[in-house]
Amino acid sequence: MRRLIAVSMLCVLWITEATAAGPVAITETDQKDVMVTIYNGNLGLVKDTREVRLDDGTLEVKFMDVAAQIDPTSVHLKSLTEPGGLKILEQNYEYDLLTSDKLMEKYVGKKVRLYQSNGSYQEAVLLSTNGPVWQIDGQIHMGHSGYAVLPAMPDNLVSKPTLVWLLRNARQAPQRIEASYLTGGVNWKADYVMVIDAADTKSDLTGWVTIDNKSGGTYKNAALKLVAGDINRATSKNEPLRALELASKAAAATDATRDFRSEGLFEYHLYTLDGRTTIKDKQTKQLSLLSASEIPVDKRFIYYGAATYYQTQYGVPMANQKVGVYLEIKNSKDNRLGVPLPKGKVRVYKADIGGSQQLIGEDWINHTPKDERVKIKMGDAFDVIGERTQKDWRKIGSSLYEVEWEIALRNHKKEAITIEVIEPVPGDWEVLRSTLPHEKVDAFTMRFRVPVQKEGETKLTYRVRVRF
Numbered sequence: 001m002r003r004l005i006a007v008s009m010l011c012v013l014w015i016t017e018a019t020a021a022g023p024v025a026i027t028e029t030d031q032k033d034v035m036v037t038i039y040n041g042n043l044g045l046v047k048d049t050r051e052v053r054l055d056d057g058t059l060e061v062k063f064m065d066v067a068a069q070i071d072p073t074s075v076h077l078k079s080l081t082e083p084g085g086l087k088i089l090e091q092n093y094e095y096d097l098l099t100s101d102k103l104m105e106k107y108v109g110k111k112v113r114l115y116q117s118n119g120s121y122q123e124a125v126l127l128s129t130n131g132p133v134w135q136i137d138g139q140i141h142m143g144h145s146g147y148a149v150l151p152a153m154p155d156n157l158v159s160k161p162t163l164v165w166l167l168r169n170a171r172q173a174p175q176r177i178e179a180s181y182l183t184g185g186v187n188w189k190a191d192y193v194m195v196i197d198a199a200d201t202k203s204d205l206t207g208w209v210t211i212d213n214k215s216g217g218t219y220k221n222a223a224l225k226l227v228a229g230d231i232n233r234a235t236s237k238n239e240p241l242r243a244l245e246l247a248s249k250a251a252a253a254t255d256a257t258r259d260f261r262s263e264g265l266f267e268y269h270l271y272t273l274d275g276r277t278t279i280k281d282k283q284t285k286q287l288s289l290l291s292a293s294e295i296p297v298d299k300r301f302i303y304y305g306a307a308t309y310y311q312t313q314y315g316v317p318m319a320n321q322k323v324g325v326y327l328e329i330k331n332s333k334d335n336r337l338g339v340p341l342p343k344g345k346v347r348v349y350k351a352d353i354g355g356s357q358q359l360i361g362e363d364w365i366n367h368t369p370k371d372e373r374v375k376i377k378m379g380d381a382f383d384v385i386g387e388r389t390q391k392d393w394r395k396i397g398s399s400l401y402e403v404e405w406e407i408a409l410r411n412h413k414k415e416a417i418t419i420e421v422i423e424p425v426p427g428d429w430e431v432l433r434s435t436l437p438h439e440k441v442d443a444f445t446m447r448f449r450v451p452v453q454k455e456g457e458t459k460l461t462y463r464v465r466v467r468f
Helices: 002-021 100-105
Strands: 024-026 031-039 043-054 057-064 076-079 086-094 111-115 121-128 133-136 139-142 147-149 162-169 173-184 186-196 202-213 219-228 260-265 268-279 283-296 298-304 318-330 344-351 357-365 373-397 400-411 417-424 428-434 438-442 445-452 456-467
Touching: 024 043, 031 186, 043 057, 043 186, 076 086, 186 357, 202 268, 202 318, 260 283, 268 283, 283 318, 298 373, 344 373, 373 417, 373 456, 400 417, 400 445, 428 445, 445 456
Parallel strands: 024 057, 031 219, 186 344, 298 417
Antiparallel strands: 031 043, 043 173, 057 162, 076 173, 086 162, 111 121, 111 147, 121 133, 133 139, 186 202, 202 283, 219 268, 260 268, 298 318, 318 373, 344 357, 357 373, 373 400, 400 456, 417 445, 428 456, 438 445
């Protein structure tokens, strides 16, 4: 019991000494280095290194100029100069930021002085900020009776978000300390600009990183790292992660003045900027991610069916069905790529007869490792038409049907094309006959490759037996 009392008295003594000495302010001017790692889910990791001289013993420190959306539970402090010599005993996050309204609210019920137009001062008690309402010489006054002059700054108002620590420092000496913390309000995404040639066989690809900083902090001359991947976050139902949709402008392919180095990090990918950059609060910044030219492109025409086509009788042809157009590239070194591509939006451009670049389609791509293929949907072909006619549909047994389809594909283009017909077939199925060979892609999908001459038409007919 005596030992417990002694320890309690010692803690009180520490706090009293620290308070009497006054807090040590560590500001942005003491910053020597800062590194920011930004994740795909509105999350950033900040490592802020500052140089300061601290007395030994227990002292109160104000670590100022941190991000307004800091997660105080994630703060970690260490001394780079004296490892193990610095320890946080207590931490408070002061985020009640100074405004004129909040300042007045702190003085409700207290005496202030009112500056009069003749240069004199009058004592008053602030009863309410709504009005405001004053008590002057025992009478109640409403409205502005002069400019309020307040005696001092309240302790619980700060001009900037601040971490207030009670520290135990082992040795009095200049040292570098590193504070790391997580913050919300910062996000990044990738955008890609692809320019294809006149023959639709080659393309130039430029990747951009778009950073949006609404964290309430500015990171000057920061080392920047980006993490691509879907990391799991432990969030409560009342605090969902916010998804930010950022706008960016298309730009022509250019050579990057600074590169991002890519490396594996656990099951994700880490991109490190070669050099440093300043990320201001409330700023959208774009950095070049990659640039490659003359990438081989595969152009595909795909005509999709549906599983319901085998379960229903159709009395009339399905005319003017659209044929989708897709571009496909392989993310390989042979194609001047071969780097992990973070998920993002791809915008595709092509020059018209006059040489002006026109937007011809855009699509989202997912995180794509090296040597995998990227498939981009461009839209529907204008000059290619499909028409589907059910030639026969009959029930030949319990849950057993035979269905015959005729698919007419018309090509109004000035060059021959090949159209992939992809048919999702439900249940157990077997192709009884067809005018073109089919490929069984998986258990419930078959594919035909149908060549169609320029200004021509090709009809594909097949009969399938299906058991549901």
